[in-house]
Amino acid sequence: MTTILSARALRMTYGNGSAAAHALAGVDLDLAAESLAVMGPSGSGKTTLLHCLAGIVRPTSGSVSWRGQDLAQLPDARRTVLRRSDFGFVFQSGQLLPELPAVENAALPLLLAGVDRRTATERAAGWLAHLGLAGLEQRRPGELSGGQGQRVAIARALVTSPGVVFADEPTGALDAATGQEVMSVLVSSTSAAGAALVVVTHDPGVAAWCGRVVTMGDGRLVEDRRTVPGGVAR
Numbered sequence: 001m002t003t004i005l006s007a008r009a010l011r012m013t014y015g016n017g018s019a020a021a022h023a024l025a026g027v028d029l030d031l032a033a034e035s036l037a038v039m040g041p042s043g044s045g046k047t048t049l050l051h052c053l054a055g056i057v058r059p060t061s062g063s064v065s066w067r068g069q070d071l072a073q074l075p076d077a078r079r080t081v082l083r084r085s086d087f088g089f090v091f092q093s094g095q096l097l098p099e100l101p102a103v104e105n106a107a108l109p110l111l112l113a114g115v116d117r118r119t120a121t122e123r124a125a126g127w128l129a130h131l132g133l134a135g136l137e138q139r140r141p142g143e144l145s146g147g148q149g150q151r152v153a154i155a156r157a158l159v160t161s162p163g164v165v166f167a168d169e170p171t172g173a174l175d176a177a178t179g180q181e182v183m184s185v186l187v188s189s190t191s192a193a194g195a196a197l198v199v200v201t202h203d204p205g206v207a208a209w210c211g212r213v214v215t216m217g218d219g220r221l222v223e224d225r226r227t228v229p230g231g232v233a234r
């Protein structure tokens with residue numbers, strides 16, 4: 001499979017002197033159009049890795065390349081456009097704007113990219129319908145269940161047809177059954193869209209949806225395992 005996102009010798013140190021936290025201590029990772037779960041204990045560097053891969057933070061050293069382009073070499077404006085159009089994001093919760101209806105929340109990345117409102121709304125409504133939310137387009141986030149809200153977030157992540165969706169604890173605020181439903185939707189919809197998926201999770205039941213599971217420990221990758229989604233080691 002072709003590598004689309006690649007990290008080399010990634011190091012990230014927060015603070016300095018005796019207060020320094022070595023969140024990443026030399027990570028190499030190649031990602032193809034696949035679903036990847038990042039597991040590991042609290043503080044092992046999972047979120048920092050996701051933020052570096054997505055160009056949200058700049059690593060202390062090492063590099064991240066997206067389709068062969070070194071993110072650090074791109075001008076800030078180009079990196080911002082890339083984050084909006086080529087990358088989609090799903091967080092644990094609280095990512096939807098409470099005053100906007102679901103369809104406008106889902107359309108937001110297109111509107112920010114300058115797509116006209118009508119086209120953006122149509123595409124967003126199409127994704128909402130695809131994710132099982134037809135009829136709920138005008139509901140505000142406070143009028144949706146946790147699982148429905150995460151589906152809106154998934155629609156928003158996919159609406160620009162990104163190459164990768166990054167999800168940080170996407171089921172962290174949901175009960176187990178709803179979390180499984182959301183993972184099912186997240187994995188199947190990103191795969192159908194031809195996008196890669198990177199999911200940070202503590203939960204083995206969430207990781208089992210992914211075809212590859214890496215485990216972090218003290219800022220390093222300590223295991224890299226391919227699985228048959230559903231949890232059987234290959």
Ligand SMILES: Nc1ncnc2c1ncn2[C@@H]1O[C@H](COP(=O)(O)OP(=O)(O)OP(=O)(O)O)[C@@H](O)[C@H]1O
Nearest residue numbers: 014015021022023041042043044045046047048049
């Ligand atoms: N903005 C920051 N400033 C200072 N230290 C930070 C910052 N962000 C993370 N760290 C430190 O870096 C290390 C890795 O943090 P990170 O959030 O990446 O771990 P994690 O595996 O995602 O943890 P969790 O599972 O608890 O979310 C930790 O020691 C953390 O305290």
